[in-house]
Amino acid sequence: MSAILEVKGLTKTFGGVNVNNNISLELHPHTITALVGENGAGKSTLCKMLTGVYHPDAGQIFMDGKEVHFAGPGESMAAGINMVYQERNVIGMYTGAENICLGEEQKKGLFVSPRKSAEIAYEVREKLGLKVPLDVPVSKLGAGEQQLIEIMRAFRTSPRVMILDEPTASLSKEEIQPFLDFVKRVRDEMDIAIVFISHHLEEVFEISDQVVVLTDGNMIINRPVDQVTEDECVAAMLRSDKVTPIEVAERDVITGKEPLLKVERGVYDGKEHDIQFEVYRGEVVGFYGIVGSGRTECLETIYGLRNAKERSFVFDGETITKCKPLDMLKRGMIMTAEKRADGLFRGLSLTDNICNLFLDELLKDKFMQVIDRKKAVDFTLEVLTEAEVKYNTPAQAVAALSGGNQQKVAIGRSIALQNIKMLILDEPTTGIDVGAKRGIYRRVRALAEEKDLGIVCISSELDELLSIADRIYVMANGNVVDCFKRADFNKLNILETAVRGRKL
Amino acid sequence: MAKKTETSKISVRAKQTPREFFTSWLLLFAMLVICVIFYIANPRVFSAGSVESMLATASMQGIVALGLMFVMTTGVFDLAAGMKSALAAAIVGSMMAEGFTMGGYILAIALGIAASVAFGVIHGVLTINLKIPGFIAALALRMILQAVVALLTKNTVFYSNDWGEQFKVIGQGSLFGIPYPFLIFVALCVICWFFYERTRTGRHIYATGANQTAAAQVGINTVKIKYISFIVGAILCAIGGILYTSRNFNVCVQQGLDIQMPAMTTVLLGAAFWEPGKYNVPGCFVGALFTVLLTTGTFSIFTGGLWVNALLQGLAFLIALGLISRTMDGGLSKVNFDM
Numbered sequence: 001m002s003a004i005l006e007v008k009g010l011t012k013t014f015g016g017v018n019v020n021n022n023i024s025l026e027l028h029p030h031t032i033t034a035l036v037g038e039n040g041a042g043k044s045t046l047c048k049m050l051t052g053v054y055h056p057d058a059g060q061i062f063m064d065g066k067e068v069h070f071a072g073p074g075e076s077m078a079a080g081i082n083m084v085y086q087e088r089n090v091i092g093m094y095t096g097a098e099n100i101c102l103g104e105e106q107k108k109g110l111f112v113s114p115r116k117s118a119e120i121a122y123e124v125r126e127k128l129g130l131k132v133p134l135d136v137p138v139s140k141l142g143a144g145e146q147q148l149i150e151i152m153r154a155f156r157t158s159p160r161v162m163i164l165d166e167p168t169a170s171l172s173k174e175e176i177q178p179f180l181d182f183v184k185r186v187r188d189e190m191d192i193a194i195v196f197i198s199h200h201l202e203e204v205f206e207i208s209d210q211v212v213v214l215t216d217g218n219m220i221i222n223r224p225v226d227q228v229t230e231d232e233c234v235a236a237m238l239r240s241d242k243v244t245p246i247e248v249a250e251r252d253v254i255t256g257k258e259p260l261l262k263v264e265r266g267v268y269d270g271k272e273h274d275i276q277f278e279v280y281r282g283e284v285v286g287f288y289g290i291v292g293s294g295r296t297e298c299l300e301t302i303y304g305l306r307n308a309k310e311r312s313f314v315f316d317g318e319t320i321t322k323c324k325p326l327d328m329l330k331r332g333m334i335m336t337a338e339k340r341a342d343g344l345f346r347g348l349s350l351t352d353n354i355c356n357l358f359l360d361e362l363l364k365d366k367f368m369q370v371i372d373r374k375k376a377v378d379f380t381l382e383v384l385t386e387a388e389v390k391y392n393t394p395a396q397a398v399a400a401l402s403g404g405n406q407q408k409v410a411i412g413r414s415i416a417l418q419n420i421k422m423l424i425l426d427e428p429t430t431g432i433d434v435g436a437k438r439g440i441y442r443r444v445r446a447l448a449e450e451k452d453l454g455i456v457c458i459s460s461e462l463d464e465l466l467s468i469a470d471r472i473y474v475m476a477n478g479n480v481v482d483c484f485k486r487a488d489f490n491k492l493n494i495l496e497t498a499v500r501g502r503k504l
Numbered sequence: 505m506a507k508k509t510e511t512s513k514i515s516v517r518a519k520q521t522p523r524e525f526f527t528s529w530l531l532l533f534a535m536l537v538i539c540v541i542f543y544i545a546n547p548r549v550f551s552a553g554s555v556e557s558m559l560a561t562a563s564m565q566g567i568v569a570l571g572l573m574f575v576m577t578t579g580v581f582d583l584a585a586g587m588k589s590a591l592a593a594a595i596v597g598s599m600m601a602e603g604f605t606m607g608g609y610i611l612a613i614a615l616g617i618a619a620s621v622a623f624g625v626i627h628g629v630l631t632i633n634l635k636i637p638g639f640i641a642a643l644a645l646r647m648i649l650q651a652v653v654a655l656l657t658k659n660t661v662f663y664s665n666d667w668g669e670q671f672k673v674i675g676q677g678s679l680f681g682i683p684y685p686f687l688i689f690v691a692l693c694v695i696c697w698f699f700y701e702r703t704r705t706g707r708h709i710y711a712t713g714a715n716q717t718a719a720a721q722v723g724i725n726t727v728k729i730k731y732i733s734f735i736v737g738a739i740l741c742a743i744g745g746i747l748y749t750s751r752n753f754n755v756c757v758q759q760g761l762d763i764q765m766p767a768m769t770t771v772l773l774g775a776a777f778w779e780p781g782k783y784n785v786p787g788c789f790v791g792a793l794f795t796v797l798l799t800t801g802t803f804s805i806f807t808g809g810l811w812v813n814a815l816l817q818g819l820a821f822l823i824a825l826g827l828i829s830r831t832m833d834g835g836l837s838k839v840n841f842d843m
Contacts, residue, residue, distance in 0.1 A: 112704055
């Protein structure tokens with residue numbers, strides 16, 4: 001069987017980093033090719049080159065043996081390559097039928113005919129054997145059904161290649177199996193090559209015919225599914241060492257001590273989550289999991305940022321069931337936001353950014369609430385020096401600093417809290433260069449070892465956690481599934497736990 | 505594979521639930537109830553002259569609202585719509601001279617509309633190309649337009665004895681007792697409804713306003729669509745403004761200020777009618793009649809009706825918007841205040 005689509009030596013570089021390196025593969029009709037890899041392994045970049053969003057730096061793309069160059073998504077779509085993105089892209093006020101025919105509204109004479117559009121849409125639905133209602137505004141449908149609407153839209157023109165980007169991410173547990181069956185049926189009945197991007201190895205092994213594993217932009221595995229095992233995939237997904245580990249002596253801060261934080265239960269986002277874990281003083285606890293595993297949600301619940309129907313945990317000897325961030329701040333816990341932009345006031349000065357947490361202490365006059373300028377500037381300088389931030393003047397905007405220095409401001413400000421006991425860092429090193437990362441790691445270790453803080457670090461980079469954490473909790477599907485101590489750190493086991501979503 | 509569905513069995517749009525039906529028609533029910541109350545309180549509200557006046561006012565306000573709706577559908581809260589309409593009127597007013605032939609009037613009106621369109625395009629450049637938030641750009645434009653209108657009207661309530669009968673008749677004439685402005689309003693409503701619902705461009709305007717990413721993904725040229733909205737919107741505003749001047753036989757800065765709020769109320773009230781949560785033409789039509797009726801009625805029943813009118817308009821507004829947010833899943837998500 002000849003390939004519908006073939007790529008040879010596809011390479012793409014962003015800022016000196018090879019995001020895709022010399023990738024060659026073939027997509028055949030009646031075949032599901034699974035594209036597997038960690039976050040940032042280059043899956044999206046590869047797909048965006050196939051759909052014409054990016055242009056390859058080197059390499060060729062062939063369709064039916066003829067070389068093609070796509071200037072944009074429109075051209076690849078016309079050639080029969082269609083992609084359904086992870087995010088939902090529908091017009092909520094339009095019916096399913098109108099969404100399916102969006103951009104290609106059917107006309108009767110001069111005017112658009114809703115009935116003719118609907119006929120086409122129902123035909124597509126019939127062809128795919130689906131049952132999603134097409135006559136109600138799609139805003140009334142769930143995310144899973146909206147996704148099917150988008151898939152139907154992609155099938156309006158008969159596509160040759162269909163790329164599904166993490167299609168199961170927006171589905172509930174009950175929806176996943178019928179969806180996988182649907183994809184299999186499409187493969188069997190239609191002359192089409194399917195690319196299925198997923199983090200979940202079980203799904204991959206259930207439906208795919210060919211497995212492609214990308215790691216750091218390199219294609220490590222490209223084999224038929226019966227010639228590869230899940231273990232091989234996990235091993236291939238492990239990143240090459242990017243992080244030079246910092247020296248962490250093995251210490252025991254747990255035995256015989258009371259935990260600083262002991263989480264018992266949490267009911268949020270509509271269901272009960274199994275989130276039992278402890279944090280002790282003087283240790284760095286890592287939270288690892290694939291994207292969407294619920295790490296941020298879990299810790300936001302503890303911090304009081306997320307509304308929870310029920311929560312119960314012990315912090316510093318006090319049992320807490322209701323909390324808001326301000327309460328937790330007063331108790332000595334602080335969380336830095338996942339996106340730096342959410343945690344800092346970009347347009348405001350360093351002084352404002354640092355002092356706004358401490359305005360009560362920096363008042364000149366309690367009654368009139370006047371801030372003591374001098375005290376504020378002195379305090380800022382103190383924090384900046386302590387945090388080793390590189391800056392020009394405390395009056396400069398925080399946005400003018402580099403990413404690493406911004407992060408240092410956020411952390412430095414947090415630990416200046418008078419009674420700080422616990423610090424939660426959410427992805428503290430995203431978008432920071434390697435040198436700055438090491439600076440953050442050292443700082444985090446020092447805070448735990450010297451200041452005796454309990455530190456939680458959420459990260460998607462396993463190497464980072466292996467380097468700085470004393471213990472690592474692995475989360476999957478919103479639950480804490482396992483805990484690894486430093487002595488038992490094993491990259492393979494941790495990653496496997498995360499992608500399998502259960503204790504090994 | 506599966507056999508083809510019989511086309512006759514296809515449901516294009518699902519039947520409304522009783523609750524949805526109630527919500528989507530509520531504005532009209534409310535209007536009928538108010539009619540009855542006003543009629544009992546003071547039958548003169550519905551005298552022939554009063555009805556004629558109400559229809560004409562609602563029409564001028566409604567046409568500007570239609571124009572405003574085009575811009576608001578793509579996500580820009582246009583505070584300059586009223587001034588765009590006053591600009592067109594001021595240009596027509598200052599051009600007209602004694603002994604104008606029919607051709608002269610048409611030229612003047614065409615130039616008035618063209619001027620409004622020019623500012624619509626400038627508004628487009630500011631928001632689409634220079635990425636200034638539409639709301640802020642509108643505020644600035646409104647000031648500049650106000651200056652131009654003041655200049656053209658020589659800082660007065662401008663009118664001239666040179667304005668001929670032909671001009672007067674479009675705002676003040678009537679056919680079988682129905683004022684011309686109302687006939688024009690109905691015609692424009694029908695055209696606009698067809699444009700929105702039965703042309704590709706119209707469908708794409710809604711799509712672009714609701715989800716620009718999704719629109720771009722299926723190959724819709726969202727920049728072009730937004731420019732079309734700004735231009736069509738400016739044309740409608742101009743027509744409304746010129747009618748206003750013809751009817752009142754004067755033009756001034758205040759005209760632009762006066763029509764802005766009622767037009768905005770009309771569009772937003774309209775989003776609670778017919779297809780709640782979406783700016784729509786039938787809503788604009790009923791919304792315009794509703795607000796004018798409320799104003800006329802309260803003023804004729806209460807001496808010093810200013811506060812009663814303001815209070816009732818405010819309450820009607822709150823109830824309408826409250827209904828949208830309660831019945832729509834995402835609340836008022838489709839009523840954007842910025843690009």
